[in-house]
Amino acid sequence: MPKITLPDDRVLEIPEGATGLDVAKMVGKRLAKDALAIEFEGKVQSLTLPIEGDGKVRILTFEDEGGRDALRHSAAHIFAQALKRLYPKAKITIGPSIENGFYYDVADLKVSEDDLRKIESEMRKIVDADYKIERVDWSLDDVKAHFPDNPFKLELAKELAEKGCKLTAYKQGDFIDLCEGPHVPSTGYVKSFALTKIAAAHWRGDVKREALTRIYGTAFPSEKQLKQWQKLQEDLEKRDHRKLGRKLDLFTFSDLVGSGLPLFTPKGTTLRDELVKFSEELQIRGGFRKVWIPHITKIELYKKSGHWDKFGEELFLVKSQETSDEFALKPMNCPHHAQIYASRPRSYRDLPIRYMETTTCYRDEKSGELSGLSRVRSLTQDDGHVFCTMDQIRGEFENIMRMIKDLYSTLGMSFTARLSFWDPKNKKAYLGDANQWERAQDIIKSVAHELDLDHFVAEGEAAFYGPKIDIMVRDAFGRHWQCATQQLDFAQPSRFDLKYTDSDGKEKTPVMIHKALLGSIERFLSVFIEQTGGRFPLWCAPEQARVVPVSEKFVEGALGLVDVLRKGGIRAEIDDSSESVSKRVRKAQIDQVNYILVFGEKELEGDLQVRTREGEVFGPVSVEDFKQRLLREIKERK
Numbered sequence: 001m002p003k004i005t006l007p008d009d010r011v012l013e014i015p016e017g018a019t020g021l022d023v024a025k026m027v028g029k030r031l032a033k034d035a036l037a038i039e040f041e042g043k044v045q046s047l048t049l050p051i052e053g054d055g056k057v058r059i060l061t062f063e064d065e066g067g068r069d070a071l072r073h074s075a076a077h078i079f080a081q082a083l084k085r086l087y088p089k090a091k092i093t094i095g096p097s098i099e100n101g102f103y104y105d106v107a108d109l110k111v112s113e114d115d116l117r118k119i120e121s122e123m124r125k126i127v128d129a130d131y132k133i134e135r136v137d138w139s140l141d142d143v144k145a146h147f148p149d150n151p152f153k154l155e156l157a158k159e160l161a162e163k164g165c166k167l168t169a170y171k172q173g174d175f176i177d178l179c180e181g182p183h184v185p186s187t188g189y190v191k192s193f194a195l196t197k198i199a200a201a202h203w204r205g206d207v208k209r210e211a212l213t214r215i216y217g218t219a220f221p222s223e224k225q226l227k228q229w230q231k232l233q234e235d236l237e238k239r240d241h242r243k244l245g246r247k248l249d250l251f252t253f254s255d256l257v258g259s260g261l262p263l264f265t266p267k268g269t270t271l272r273d274e275l276v277k278f279s280e281e282l283q284i285r286g287g288f289r290k291v292w293i294p295h296i297t298k299i300e301l302y303k304k305s306g307h308w309d310k311f312g313e314e315l316f317l318v319k320s321q322e323t324s325d326e327f328a329l330k331p332m333n334c335p336h337h338a339q340i341y342a343s344r345p346r347s348y349r350d351l352p353i354r355y356m357e358t359t360t361c362y363r364d365e366k367s368g369e370l371s372g373l374s375r376v377r378s379l380t381q382d383d384g385h386v387f388c389t390m391d392q393i394r395g396e397f398e399n400i401m402r403m404i405k406d407l408y409s410t411l412g413m414s415f416t417a418r419l420s421f422w423d424p425k426n427k428k429a430y431l432g433d434a435n436q437w438e439r440a441q442d443i444i445k446s447v448a449h450e451l452d453l454d455h456f457v458a459e460g461e462a463a464f465y466g467p468k469i470d471i472m473v474r475d476a477f478g479r480h481w482q483c484a485t486q487q488l489d490f491a492q493p494s495r496f497d498l499k500y501t502d503s504d505g506k507e508k509t510p511v512m513i514h515k516a517l518l519g520s521i522e523r524f525l526s527v528f529i530e531q532t533g534g535r536f537p538l539w540c541a542p543e544q545a546r547v548v549p550v551s552e553k554f555v556e557g558a559l560g561l562v563d564v565l566r567k568g569g570i571r572a573e574i575d576d577s578s579e580s581v582s583k584r585v586r587k588a589q590i591d592q593v594n595y596i597l598v599f600g601e602k603e604l605e606g607d608l609q610v611r612t613r614e615g616e617v618f619g620p621v622s623v624e625d626f627k628q629r630l631l632r633e634i635k636e637r638k
């Protein structure tokens, strides 16, 4: 009888031929009800298949990727079955599960959004029929017999057969598809599903090959989960930073300037500047000093630093018309900063030396990969480099990590720290000596503990030149974004022959720490705009107050108030357009202006009634008190 080991190390003896579903039932009723697939010796398989031999098993539910995939890939088969009933001439190709759902690529099919609803109804019938989903062994001849006029399935099957793979199919009711699984036991498992989108695709993702129609869909174990997901999609769409960027007039793109090269409007620039100012304040408090470097450099610098090979075709090259020198637009700042370090002799007493600079780098990303501010070709980092001794790295990592904590807690965002270490089974792939690595990783781990960071270790994720901490910021929708980072570098200081004179008079090589708090400002903005939905906190809001005079007669007084507020350091504007007062107030709220001041007789006398963008009203309050209140709120960055 096979012996299986459960995740909690319990060992169970199971009868010969017992399936995943049998195992799930032995473990627990509840688990058997939620089970969608089973992992046996690291491989996900259908619950209906027997467990063959001894090994580790894990029951997979919707909480596990393998469970979700089984459910959603089954939904893809149900879609294909429904489609073939309604469109017998359509040729189905491939239908994998993806993050958040599945798709199916189909040839010879024309459908509209309305048709998707009809297909969904047909899918519902298949789910209600609760057909068993069974695996069948196939030969190449079976594929030919079942798909006589489908060259796509045949091409796949031939390739698999050539590779020596066993061909299998999955059957449900009158439908059968070439497929290696895994699947849920029956169509009734797919309780809630939706077809979400129609898109264009090509066979094998190759534009030179047949054009296909891609239908996207998703599936959940319950109606409630589906509804929640649909609501989230609506919210995300409303908050899409590209949409909000246009609506709130924060940034724009121009075909003449080029793709992936955002232009920031006055409002967007204010937002950027405020975020950068905060980051720089934290760094200056932490002992960093600002430097400045030009944006082009001779390519020799990057040949020496190793970036020439690393960035390759991503480098923008610049030719001098005066000399024969070849230049590149900088893709990183470290080599420049290293040159500032190298500009004079350094003693151990000078260390640590901390340089900071918010500056733009240029990388020639493929235009297909560019998207809003998330992927751009001009990216600005709040970059910084520390040059220090091995003994100082604990203090430096702590110092930088405190800045990161301060920054993100003020921004109302939580994060997880990924400690990216080397792969202990492949030490040869890394530069520097083993002791140094072990020591640095121990220090990083203890810093994470000391600062009580939510963290995890990721072996094999280190750069070849040193271990690092990547900060994965969680946004309002539970999505993770890699923003801040700090990385140890054992390689660059020696490439540039950086030195300091130690207390014993000997010349030694410092280590280098790369750090960024916001990371790429553009990418961070894309996250922050979606996180806030454009409702920026007062301290970084592009327009903090708007004055709305009730009539022509009060424009002069309103302008006076704007002037007082501006001189006091508040970003105030006037809206004296001819719209009604209520319309202008509404517009200010849509524009996400933090405070709105309707200006009439009372206000002329100095008593302000203040309205927030949420519609709350307070007052009367004097101009001076209002100003002080805002300045306090700004200073505290609430």
Ligand SMILES: [Zn+2]
Binding pocket: 073, 077, 170, 177, 178, 179, 180, 181
């Ligand atoms: Zn399949």
Ligand SMILES: [Zn+2]
Binding pocket: 332, 333, 334, 384, 385, 514, 515
């Ligand atoms: Zn760097």
